[in-house]
Amino acid sequence: MTPQSVSAIANVKKICEEHLQGRYELEVVDLYQKPQLAAGEQIIAAPTLIKKLPLPLRRLIGDMSNTERVLVGLDLQKKA
Known part of the structure; x- marks a missing residue:
């Protein structure tokens, strides 16, 4: 795993714990x-976060360090 991927995983876990309090599944x-x-998940860059449920499906690419952008991408916050 790349350093950017390790950072992205840590950032996503932190965001999920703070905003979803265990109500999520992360693979x-x-x-x-x-x-x-x-190919099966249509991933063109890494790291990529795929939100499958609830619909609509969303893909976020990058180190996930911008919490507001991740929350908007996960439909947990309205775009400012």
């Missing part, structure tokens, strides 16, 4: 170990 996939999943 971390290393695309170096499972490259076939990149």
Whole structure:
């Protein structure tokens, strides 16, 4: 895993715990170990966060350090 991926995972976990208090499921996939999943999930860049439920499906790309942007992307906050 790249340093950016490690940072993104930590940022997402922190955001989820602060705003969802355990009401989430997070699956971390290393695309170096499972490259076939990149095509199946239509991942074009890494790290990528995919929110599957509730619909609509959303994809966020980057280190997830911008909390407000992640919250908007996850439909947890309205765009300012």
